[in-house]
Amino acid sequence: LTDKLTNAMRHLRGTAKLSEENMAEALKEVRAALLSADVHFKVARAFIERVKEKCVGQDVLKTVTPGQQIIKIINDELTALLGEGSTELSSKKPLKIMMVGLQGGGKTTTSAKLAKSLKKDGYKPHLVACDIYRPAAIDQLETVAGQIGVPCFAKRGTPDVPAIGEEGLREALAAGDDLIIFDTAGRLQIDEQLIDEIKELKRRVNPDEVLLVVDGAIGQEAVNVAKTFNEAVQLTGIVMTKLDGDARGGAALSMKEITEVPIKFAGTGEKLDDFDVFHPDRMASRILGMGDVVSLVEKAQETIDEKDAANMAERMMSGDFNFEDMLKQFRQIKKLGSMSSIMGMLPGMGKMAGNMGMDDKAEKQMKRSEAIILSMTPKERQKPQLLNSSRRTRIARGSGVKLAEVNQLIKQHMQMKKMMKKMQGGGKMGKGNMKKM
Ligand code: GDP
Ligand code: MG
Numbered sequence: 001l002t003d004k005l006t007n008a009m010r011h012l013r014g015t016a017k018l019s020e021e022n023m024a025e026a027l028k029e030v031r032a033a034l035l036s037a038d039v040h041f042k043v044a045r046a047f048i049e050r051v052k053e054k055c056v057g058q059d060v061l062k063t064v065t066p067g068q069q070i071i072k073i074i075n076d077e078l079t080a081l082l083g084e085g086s087t088e089l090s091s092k093k094p095l096k097i098m099m100v101g102l103q104g105g106g107k108t109t110t111s112a113k114l115a116k117s118l119k120k121d122g123y124k125p126h127l128v129a130c131d132i133y134r135p136a137a138i139d140q141l142e143t144v145a146g147q148i149g150v151p152c153f154a155k156r157g158t159p160d161v162p163a164i165g166e167e168g169l170r171e172a173l174a175a176g177d178d179l180i181i182f183d184t185a186g187r188l189q190i191d192e193q194l195i196d197e198i199k200e201l202k203r204r205v206n207p208d209e210v211l212l213v214v215d216g217a218i219g220q221e222a223v224n225v226a227k228t229f230n231e232a233v234q235l236t237g238i239v240m241t242k243l244d245g246d247a248r249g250g251a252a253l254s255m256k257e258i259t260e261v262p263i264k265f266a267g268t269g270e271k272l273d274d275f276d277v278f279h280p281d282r283m284a285s286r287i288l289g290m291g292d293v294v295s296l297v298e299k300a301q302e303t304i305d306e307k308d309a310a311n312m313a314e315r316m317m318s319g320d321f322n323f324e325d326m327l328k329q330f331r332q333i334k335k336l337g338s339m340s341s342i343m344g345m346l347p348g349m350g351k352m353a354g355n356m357g358m359d360d361k362a363e364k365q366m367k368r369s370e371a372i373i374l375s376m377t378p379k380e381r382q383k384p385q386l387l388n389s390s391r392r393t394r395i396a397r398g399s400g401v402k403l404a405e406v407n408q409l410i411k412q413h414m415q416m417k418k419m420m421k422k423m424q425g426g427g428k429m430g431k432g433n434m435k436k437m
Contacts, residue, residue, distance in 0.1 A: 023066060027052060030048060031044055033288050036248070037289065038250035038254075039253045039254055040250075051073065051074050054077070058073070061297065072293070074288065081280075082278075084256070085260075087264045087265070090208040095178065096180045096208050096209070097179070097180070098209070101229070103186035106215065106239070115127060116275075125179040126153065127152040127153070129154040130184045132185065142154060148272060155167065161184075161200075161201055162204040182201065184201065198232065210236050211239050212226060213239045214255070216243045217251075219251060223258050235261045239267065241267030248287055263278045263283075264278055322382050323381035330369060330370050371401070
């Protein structure tokens, strides 16, 4: 058991700072994670470089590895970056929103989702069909408009999209509607004619919001798409759709980094209710795919109250180590033990689990030791010298163990105390001394 204590103590005491060296391994993992989430490689590199600079020299939490710590920091940075800017729409009334993006990204569906959601907030939506290239596109918008009980302006047989937009706007305003959503056409790839058309439409209807709607699975192409649309029509927001799919959504990071346009909404399914404001924390852990490590570090932050540990170390150094302290120590070790089992499940984190591992036997024994201490009165715990043989017999009976086991624990406590005194006498309390414990 003292071995375990030694280990635990080393972790309690082991302060480390993040450095190029101890971060290297984790950063490699992070880079791989970002790339496999389809973050653009240049974006991934720039992001990691930036976070790295921020990290060097930071203290590492005493119970986690530098690698785990850095993943948590990266996760927090990623969340902060993705969450920059507001998800709020302009508060102008009437509110004019233009949807742009590639074909199949989800513009038409999202137009209806947005209308439905804002209708609940008291808006009177009016959809305007500005995708005239596929006859089915107009039908599709009319269908979803019908499903949410919202009027839809459409004009078949004319190719003049900006004129259609203007007319739709006039009609919507005349009807007293105050939310006008322009659903535009997309192409499989960005082309000049399309860009010219939405530029002109924008000039003519002067929208308050220009939302780029992108499929969450878009991948590397995201950089180019976001950049081109932003330069052409100055995006005010991004909507990521199909987040109900498998895509890790690295495009969110790419687009945010390139355009600095806030990501405002998320599409989470084909139904018109599958729509939500964008949650940067969820997106971050999806992109990084290391939510386990992140929650592990968070757990460690809670588990080891640093002050508690410092207090205990101080008491131990002063040679005043009683059974209360021992009990506290057992409990901290127990927490570390259950953490080690989590860590064992994490890829690449097994090393640490090995260090702190607690087998069943040790855990059982610790439970018995705890029971013995709990059978002592508070006074006895604070003043172990009170423990004469009649008290020991009572404690053994109370905790359901043999008298010999009580004696054993008391002996163990004495030994620990003696060792601590010795170390204190030795003056320096270096790592070397701790190891001998
Ligand atoms: P547009 O070409 O940009 O107008 O895209 P559409 O709105 O027509 O959507 C293309 C396809 O993606 C349709 O089959 C939609 O049902 C589907 N879709 C749109 N948004 C989502 C979403 O958030 N999740 C899922 N699973 N499918 C979506
Ligand atoms: Mg469409």
